[in-house]
Amino acid sequence: LNIDGSGVGENTDAPARNAPNELDDGEAERAQIKIEVTVTHLSNEQQRHFWDWVEWWNELEQSFYEKAGPQGVDHPDIVAALRITFVGRYNSEEDDFEGDTYFSRSLEEGGEPQSFRKRDKQRCGFLYLRGLRTGSRALSLERGSLLDIILRLKELRPQMWEDTIAELADVDVASRPELGISGVLESINTALKRYVPHEWGVQPHLRVSNLTRDHLRKVITAFIATGQRDHAAPYYRQGTGTINMLVLAMLSQIAADKQNVIFAMEEPETAIPPYAQKRIVHELRNLSSQSILTSHSPYVLEEFDLEDTVILSRNATGEVDQATIELPSSVKLKRYRQEFRTRFCEGLLGRRVLLAEGATEAHAFPVAIRKLAELVPDEFTSLEALGVTVIDAGGERNIRDLGALYRGIGKTVFALCDKQEAATKTAIESKVDELFMHGKSGFESLVLQGTTRAALERFVATINWPPHLKGRFPEPENDPEAASAAYFEWSKGTGGLADFLAQCQLDEIPEWIKDVGRRLRAGCDPGSIDDPTEAGQRDHDSLVEAGDD
Secondary structure: OEEOOOOOOOOOOOOOOOOHHHOOHHHHOOOEEEEEEEEEOOOHHHHHHOHHHOEEEEOOOOEEOOOOOHHHHHOOOEEEEEEEEEEEEEEOOOOEEEEEEEEHHHHHOOOOOOEOOHHHHHHHOEEEEOHHHHHHHOOEOOOOOHHHHHHHHOOOOOOOHHHHHHHHHOOOEOOOHHHOHHHHHHHHHHHHOOOOOOOOOOOOOEOOOOOOHHHHHHHOEOEEEOOOOOOEEEHHHOOHHHHHHHHHHHHHHHHHOOOOOEEEEEOOOOOOOHHHHHHHHHHHHHHOOEEEEEEOOHHHHOOOOHHHEEEEEEOOOOOEEEEEOOOOOOOOHHHHHHOHHHHHHHHHHOOEEEEEOOHHHHHHHHHHHHHHHHHOOOOOOOHHHHOEEEEEOOOHHHHHHHHHHHHHOOOEEEEEEOOOOHHHHHHHHOOOOEEEEOOOOOHHHHHHHHOOHHHHHHHHOOOOOOHHHHHHOOOHHHOHHHHHHHHHHHOOOOOHHHHHHHOOOHHHOOHHHHHHHHHHHHHOOHHHOOOHHHHHHHHOOOEEEEEEO
């Protein structure tokens, strides 16, 4: 893996232990995760710091320069590079995972492997936001906090500790008599004198304890106003979104003091409104020489070009796969951008995709399957629990192209449509994993002919009829079939048919819909799904990684 930038991933900083060339026979049999990263375009400062481990990378040949003549490294296409290796392993005794990062050459040349330590990582300037760790102490003065890093980068050493300790040492806590605590302490002092010599006793009083630098570093923190009033609260009491933005602001301060920086952020959209998500992306790209983001947000993903976007997913064997997005010839880039939020993004993030012919099917079919799952949970499972994303294809002509797009990035693709000609049916089947095609001219006709009169009568009696239809059907319960057909036509694509299916009982839902529900459940292997939370977790196994070189 070659990263064109100036940093590497953050890992643990423990001393080298159980490095690959030091493993005993038993440990060697354990599975290891080994990732090597080549960092190129090092700054002059980085080259000086890592000089013992610097190698030379030929950008034209995409390989290391290993010829005997050292004068060759002066070629403009040959740049300084640094190889870093991460080794992860499972410790059966501790029942935990371990990870260490090393200079790759130290693993190959023998001797004791040299760890890539915390100071080395900070020298590279790779900043990785993890809210639970980075944000929890960002504005404290603890060693290694973001505020501490900023002070060190600016070569500021606040001479505050002695004065602060002296001031706190003279503070008597709750010494006023009206509080009542001083009286209790005085009675304790009187009782104490009954048992110990006078010279042992010192009048007890309350003061701040643990007056050491390390303790003060942990307890001193920044307060931030919580609104337009003057009230302030510790920063860690702020909302998640505020803390995330605060950490980003501090990371930008660190980046501004370095020559080149890689930013890596996990799901920057967490607790952040859409407009702020876009602002984050623009700031990251301006501040860093390379940005790496993982995201589920369309507002973040649409800011990156196709060639900078990678789809990550976990397959059935636990392996992580990656795929790039290649648009079919009929899906132009302009259309992809215009319809990204409404038609493309959700499919990219899901594991399985159901391409519905139109808006009516996209609204109504999931509602029908959800109702069946409520009525007969042992026989049916909702599409959400199966990890199936429903997408409105916008017409049968688009199903084939969208099927090719999603299958190309490793998704399982189903399609649902009205009756088609043989040639169209064959073309669609060639691009999807399974096609569900009914024999009617429209989904409304399928439902009207497959339900019961009682269901229609109940439905027409509960809805608010639009004026033009109320004039045509003053008493819709007398002809519920015709009245419902007119209503479904008027509400096409807005959820009218979905509302009808939501109030149906088991025998009132068309058999074709039930059959498709069973086939989808079988095709998605629901036997491995114990509850919806597990299905939801697998549905989020697909993640989009966006990068900016």
